[in-house]
Amino acid sequence: MSARAAARFLDQSSWGPTPSSIAELQSRGIDNWLAEQFAMNTSDLPDQEILTSAGISNNNLAPVQAAFFQNAVSEPDQLRQRVAFILSQIWVVSATSGVSPAYAYPPYWRIFRDNAFGNYRDVIKAVTLSPAMGRYLNMANNNKGNASLGTSPNENYARELMQLFTLGLTQLHLDGTPVLDANNNPIPTYDQSVVTNMARLLTGWTYPTAPGTAAKNNNPAYYFGQMFAVNADHDTTSKTIVGNVKVSASQSAEQDLESLLDALMAQPTMAPFISQQLIQHLVTSNPSPAYIQRVAQVFQDDGTGTAGNLQAVITAILTDPEARAGDASASAITPTFGHLREPILFMANVLRGLSATVAATNSVAGTASNLGENLFYAPSVFSYFSPQSRTAKGLYGPEFQIYSTQTAALRANAVNTLIYGTLGGVKLDLSPFTALAGNSSQLLDYIAQVFLHGSMSTQLESAAMSAMNAVSAPVTKAQAALYIVLTSSEYQIVQ
Amino acid sequence: MVTRRNFLSTSIRVGSATVGSLALRPFGLLPALAQNGSNYRALVCVFLFGGNDSNNTVVPMDSSFSAYTSLRGSLALSSTELTAAISSASGPPIAFHGKLPELASLYGSKELAVVANVGPLVQPLTQTQYKNQQAAIPLNLFSHSDQQLAWQTSIAQGHSPTGWAGRAADYISQSGVNSSGFPAFVSLAGNAVEGTGASTQPVAIGPGQSLQLTGFSSSSESQTRLNALTGLIADGSGVALVQAADDVLANSISDANALSSALAKATKLNTTFPNTSLGAQLQQVAQIIQVQSYLGMSRQIFFCSLGGFDTHANELPTLNTLYPQLSAALAAFYSATQELGVAQNVTTFTESDFSRTFQPTTAGGSDHAWGSHHLVLGGAVQGGKIYGSFPTFQLGGPDDTDVRGRWIPTISIEQYGATLSSWFGIPASALAAVFPNLANFASSNLGFLG
Numbered sequence: 001m002s003a004r005a006a007a008r009f010l011d012q013s014s015w016g017p018t019p020s021s022i023a024e025l026q027s028r029g030i031d032n033w034l035a036e037q038f039a040m041n042t043s044d045l046p047d048q049e050i051l052t053s054a055g056i057s058n059n060n061l062a063p064v065q066a067a068f069f070q071n072a073v074s075e076p077d078q079l080r081q082r083v084a085f086i087l088s089q090i091w092v093v094s095a096t097s098g099v100s101p102a103y104a105y106p107p108y109w110r111i112f113r114d115n116a117f118g119n120y121r122d123v124i125k126a127v128t129l130s131p132a133m134g135r136y137l138n139m140a141n142n143n144k145g146n147a148s149l150g151t152s153p154n155e156n157y158a159r160e161l162m163q164l165f166t167l168g169l170t171q172l173h174l175d176g177t178p179v180l181d182a183n184n185n186p187i188p189t190y191d192q193s194v195v196t197n198m199a200r201l202l203t204g205w206t207y208p209t210a211p212g213t214a215a216k217n218n219n220p221a222y223y224f225g226q227m228f229a230v231n232a233d234h235d236t237t238s239k240t241i242v243g244n245v246k247v248s249a250s251q252s253a254e255q256d257l258e259s260l261l262d263a264l265m266a267q268p269t270m271a272p273f274i275s276q277q278l279i280q281h282l283v284t285s286n287p288s289p290a291y292i293q294r295v296a297q298v299f300q301d302d303g304t305g306t307a308g309n310l311q312a313v314i315t316a317i318l319t320d321p322e323a324r325a326g327d328a329s330a331s332a333i334t335p336t337f338g339h340l341r342e343p344i345l346f347m348a349n350v351l352r353g354l355s356a357t358v359a360a361t362n363s364v365a366g367t368a369s370n371l372g373e374n375l376f377y378a379p380s381v382f383s384y385f386s387p388q389s390r391t392a393k394g395l396y397g398p399e400f401q402i403y404s405t406q407t408a409a410l411r412a413n414a415v416n417t418l419i420y421g422t423l424g425g426v427k428l429d430l431s432p433f434t435a436l437a438g439n440s441s442q443l444l445d446y447i448a449q450v451f452l453h454g455s456m457s458t459q460l461e462s463a464a465m466s467a468m469n470a471v472s473a474p475v476t477k478a479q480a481a482l483y484i485v486l487t488s489s490e491y492q493i494v495q
Numbered sequence: 496m497v498t499r500r501n502f503l504s505t506s507i508r509v510g511s512a513t514v515g516s517l518a519l520r521p522f523g524l525l526p527a528l529a530q531n532g533s534n535y536r537a538l539v540c541v542f543l544f545g546g547n548d549s550n551n552t553v554v555p556m557d558s559s560f561s562a563y564t565s566l567r568g569s570l571a572l573s574s575t576e577l578t579a580a581i582s583s584a585s586g587p588p589i590a591f592h593g594k595l596p597e598l599a600s601l602y603g604s605k606e607l608a609v610v611a612n613v614g615p616l617v618q619p620l621t622q623t624q625y626k627n628q629q630a631a632i633p634l635n636l637f638s639h640s641d642q643q644l645a646w647q648t649s650i651a652q653g654h655s656p657t658g659w660a661g662r663a664a665d666y667i668s669q670s671g672v673n674s675s676g677f678p679a680f681v682s683l684a685g686n687a688v689e690g691t692g693a694s695t696q697p698v699a700i701g702p703g704q705s706l707q708l709t710g711f712s713s714s715s716e717s718q719t720r721l722n723a724l725t726g727l728i729a730d731g732s733g734v735a736l737v738q739a740a741d742d743v744l745a746n747s748i749s750d751a752n753a754l755s756s757a758l759a760k761a762t763k764l765n766t767t768f769p770n771t772s773l774g775a776q777l778q779q780v781a782q783i784i785q786v787q788s789y790l791g792m793s794r795q796i797f798f799c800s801l802g803g804f805d806t807h808a809n810e811l812p813t814l815n816t817l818y819p820q821l822s823a824a825l826a827a828f829y830s831a832t833q834e835l836g837v838a839q840n841v842t843t844f845t846e847s848d849f850s851r852t853f854q855p856t857t858a859g860g861s862d863h864a865w866g867s868h869h870l871v872l873g874g875a876v877q878g879g880k881i882y883g884s885f886p887t888f889q890l891g892g893p894d895d896t897d898v899r900g901r902w903i904p905t906i907s908i909e910q911y912g913a914t915l916s917s918w919f920g921i922p923a924s925a926l927a928a929v930f931p932n933l934a935n936f937a938s939s940n941l942g943f944l945g
Contacts, residue, residue: 096803097802097803097805138807138808138856138858138860141808141858142808142856142857142858143857143858144857145857149568149569149857150565150568150854150855151568151569151854151855151856151857152852152854152857152862152899153857154807154808154856154857154858154860154862155807155856155862156805156807159863163638169635169638169641188635192636192896195637203857285736333734335733335734335735336735336736338734339736340736372685379802380544380639380802381639381805382639382640386640388640390656391735391736391739392691392696392739392742393739394656395736395739397739400686400739400743401685401686402685402686403743404682404685404686404697404699404743404747405697405698405699405700405706405743405746405750406699406700406704406706406747407685407699408740408743408744408747409706409707409708409747409748409751410704412708412724412744413709413710416708416710420710421710457732459727459732460727463723463724463726463730464723466719466722466723467719467720467723469719470715470719476716480716480720483710483724484720484723484724484727487724488727489728489737489738489740489741489744490732490734490737492737493734493736493737493740495734495737
């Protein structure tokens, strides 16, 4: 395969191509590379102390954030990291108005790392029983209603489990278009009575018991391990849940959960709903219905009769003809193809392209936060941006939701800091660029290879050339060219 | 391949409308607005993200209080957790949540009004119509994202790409009342559909943060590089998303220049703002209002936010943290408008996803509901009054969608927005283009702005 094809594939499947990763993919080929990535699991995030030395809750996520970017820049399990991060943007737990203790986050993130190429049913179950989600969407200690007190179980997790994590609001055909009723109106996937019934079904779970403490029906928050059922607090009456499934009375909390997982996995809307979001994150904001359908079919059945096989789904997304069109030449790419690099992807991509060495303590997350994406601090369970968000001219452009007049300027200024200043804990190696500065065309070719799949528009080329020609030293030439390319919208959009 | 076009000054702001769609002129021929500095008017939206439980923001202190106390159970505020009851010029006496003392005081001094049970509606809706689906029901009730959009777009049936303030800003820009191309809608809380119009693209700024590009000096090398950057943006791209990103950056550069030269004229306010996110946002709004004449603005809409209101559990401690921030920041902002001599010219109002179930959850919280009570603050506000009426506090009662106290609104967002917009300067003839459902309602002005 060509260097261009390899670079494009790696921009969709890793935190960013580098000269060495391009060469490696070229020599292995896509099938072997994917097989190696599926087998690899090298990244971890460091567990944190529960309490500070002063004995209060340790809410300092900086070491976890810093390790995340170290992994992104240097660890080889690139595709696993990308998919894990995407899953964590669907299944949001956040320290903003939510889960404060830092030690909650590494175990929660490992759910997505370890299930990135597993089965979606296992993701649903593992997150549902995770104490971090239990706290964030209030499923932990959600006791059955009490008639004498006039209370009902809260509906938070029940609602968002369907709306955000599995089904969305309206029924979809396999190609992602809405199913319409006789009056051409979309058909809801559930109604309020389903939410109420599912809230009852999900009652009776509490936090894991902290070591050295006695188990209680309503344990205090503890974020290692899984939640466990307290059937005395579980609503055992019958429920009618999603898909009009009748769950019979007298089941335990564990049995009810299995009934729910079966009912969710049986919903035909899940395959297009999840497939479309994975495509949008990895490849393009505006996939064709046919592309969504091809991937959703694999989600429904991986060829062995199994639904929800994420390894098969990711393979289908990355090897689809729509993703690969353009490998030979930019002219084969449709004008609406691609997606905006979100800030975390932007930072990781720039750093990898500039051969950065990232220290265990670094300021990368702080920059991404300035640009609108604060790792582990999504503004709400609706994440940093919505898959439904559109550009001013009406195309889908999820990441554009956080690309504003403010963050666009700050992104250019982040490039300035990286190229002309210093970012804490980050050491760049510009020597491959500086070495070529004696020949402007060669330098631009190399920059294009690293950051633009070997293809730079004539406009960008002449802008970079003009900036380079205004300076003379090799370092300043390399800096000027990199500044222009990395601030260009042509680079912000992964094509 | 894209051909290089002539250099287009990036001082021309890029809007979402093409020349062709502008030619549609949704407002027809515009009546002249009186325009002079003393005629400045600003609307300031404070969006409470997550769905504020307005059942505990203000509590009617009449015979309904015993129903409030028994039905709200663990969420019921006792008299020591409420402010003293304040008589209303119309409507029942009310008490505010005890952590909203500044707002209670402003209600007492008639500078703040309460609009009761307002929410997304396509048309007036009876309980029977709702339960039997006999009339248009707002799309995806009880969903955060959809109800935030309903509030921001005012169009309860959903799918509107533009917000009501954006459409109002379209009118303002087409009327020519603002003398510069700086956007009439300024967000301190990121991109917001509320301020997106057919031709209006909001400017988003961070409190205390400049939009200026850094790293450029006056040296010729530096200026060449800056020209390369701006020239590249002006070139245009045949790739749709590249062009979309270019448009954002072009607007940023253009707005940065206008804003920084105006803000250079700002002087320090004597008013002390609380050191909170909302305090910083409103302080920035006050500074921009201070220099509105340098920006060439006589009509502006601002958008600020405070999050964390999705209180399914542990609601009382959460609101005890959030309400002091809200109360102190709004009060400081109102003081700043007095200091600037524009208290009569600036109206601040709240929005939120929805209110919450009157019935509590087992974990001491409340779930997503519908109609909610909102606050309007300013020197022009006919305050100290309840506009509309509180629902009947009865689970499964006449105002309930079901049995948990999710109140069916009796005032639509469009009536709320139209009242604000009429004061702001949108004439009656243009209201239908801003609020397409307004004609379905008996009144287009709730009267809280005279």
